[in-house]
Amino acid sequence: MATKKSNTIKLKFDSARNLAPAPESKSAAKIDPQYELFINGKFEKPSGKKYFASINPATEEKLSMIAEANDADVNKAVKAARAAYENVWKKMPGAERAKYIYRIARMIQERAREFAIIETLDGGKPIRESRDFDVPTAANHFFYYAGWADKLEYAFPNRHTSPLGVAGQIIPWNFPLLMAAWKIAPALACGNTVVIKPAENTSLTALKLAEIIQEADLPAGVVNIITGAGATGAAIVNHPDVNKIAFTGSTEVGKIIQRAIAGTNKKATLELGGKAANIIFDDAPIDQAVEGVINGIFFNQGHVCCAGSRLYVQESVFKEVVRKLKDRLESLIVGDPMDKNTDIGAINSKEQLNIINNYIKIGQQEGAEMYQSSASLPKRGFYCRPTIFTNVAQSNRIAQEEIFGPVLAIQSFRTDDEVIEKANNTPYGLSAGVWTDKGSKIFNMTTKLRAGVVWANTFNKFDPTSPFGGYKESGYGREGGVHGLAAYVNIV
């Protein structure tokens, strides 16, 4: 039998990659040479007098020096938060709290361009994503939760709410400003005060947010932003006067936190890792699905806990999908995150690049077939070519473990039952995706996939009104929407 001739010729992308550079200007953002800790409404020097460098992962240049908070600093921040809680914030009428939170939202919008530039310089993500997603979504999150502050009595039928007290919050480096917004906004709306620690690689937008909080005249101590690495985070988790821990990060650290607070009355919400299945049926609109898969795994260099890192393609369209994915991979522009044309920016840190490269090696050693884009990478900075693996077994580590990078593991399936089984066969349960034109099949899949967020014929969509969070080892609690309030109140 003659093999069916492919209608597509090898596509040429050279010209597409050679778009004239469209760089965003660094001058629209002001980065100080050194940043202090934001405690009790003031910027204070760390008591240990230690600072660490924050670098631009796209160029490896130093951006600023960041203060490292030690136990004494954490203690000071918690004390400030406790005093602000007891004396000011818990007594303030919700409607007044709301106005402060609205102010923060508005000020982020006013300074959106500056935030986007700093987010990209500090974290390596494409300016298009910082500008169009991270910063506006962060502002919207504050705006959404501001409105809840005086409406909490409507949120839980037949119950009243009271704030928890001081919330200790620890956030990751993949969406620095947005995660700060996800944590701070609902906590404040519910009447809690906050001690928050951004990830050590990406402290800058949180510190910029501290400037806004100061400008907004938020009562001193209501939000304290302290910087540092794991030890600082541990000091927050273990501080006896913290009532609630909200953590976004790896499942490994999430488990450590759950254990650390076991002997206490601290409440916790954990938003942990994922290994999302993205499933394409043969009746799916294939071009849209391919676009969704690309967005699902390469958005933010794959540094996304809900990234669609496992692709399941129905056998009858497997070849077509893989061919189109490879074509699309070739057209992705990898490089300078500050260029508005860039699709895939810099990997957040050298350590993360090493982790990703190690998984790429493991994938090949395990016998999977690798395909990488032929894009040339900048000489300096941390970059990784978008990578897909076919011929992957369910038991392969690249199909089991969270890589947190631009690496996709592709498998095929025949029946609905088979793919449900495969998709759910993971300790994680954060998100999933389904691509099919058949409505009844969509609902069969979305109800049977054990994950907190299911995208049907779309992927990686977020909204302040939309609850986000995991099943199983992807954590517990929700962020966003009315359900996100439950993380920050006692329901009595």
Add this chain to the structure above:
Amino acid sequence: MATTEKRIEVLKTYKIYVGGQFPRTESGRYYLATNSKKEKLANICLSSRKDFRDAVSAARGAFGGWSGRAAFNRGQILYRIAEMLEGRKAQFVDELMKQDADKAQAEKEVNLCIDRLIYYSGWCDKFQQLFSTVNPVASSHFNFSNPEPTGVVAAIAPQENSLLGLVSLIAPIIAGGNTCVVLASNTKPLCAVTFSEVLNSSDLPGGVVNILTGKVAELAPFFADHMDVNATVYCEADAATQNMIKEKSALNVKRVFLYDKVKWNDATAQSPYFIMDLQEIKTTWHPIENIGGAKAGY
């Protein structure tokens, strides 16, 4: 012809309830249940870790079917459990009295159990409506969030209120579509075993509820660290056990609920919030096509 001689009573063998069957513990071990007058009541299975693991796999096996049932059907089955309990009220009153309750107390407890089952029967197809949302996202998507059961729940029932505590614990777990393994009161185990007979004759699929008898101190660590259990519930105030359960539960990020402050006789011991404790919120997105210019202007 009626005899004046005293009839020899047929004594009941108290067994555990796993996967819809009544095995003895695989360990062959037992303990003697007594009341405060030190009267011997029965030999009770001293369940082992292996019994617990068997029960978890029965619960896991039953989860897909039970969570997939129509909520209305779950409501009917909870109602059926209440009907069966009503019909066997005398037996439960008798057992409670053997275990030190007076008649009025015993009757009150059984009545409360029946009423509580009816209460949760009604919630089966209603709590989802109360706690679901359609989310007005800013993009062109239809987006909704609804509760789904957490999965397999391992629960340790309170020692006092041996029947009411057990029923109040199980009802919201299964009303929400979860399956469970429950460790009955160690000191007052009779009613729990008899309640499993009620469950078994109520159209409740085997494996949805599994009831073990035995020692809390022995079994609690396994309830907390089994990798195929999604949530652990503990009802006593013992701080050391609470902390142990919370710590071991971190192994696979189990949800932990401590019900030591619940007053089981009180109306506050029933609410849809007990159901919601063991639910996950799932959010589903789908695009809305937005290519035409037409508006709904009428």
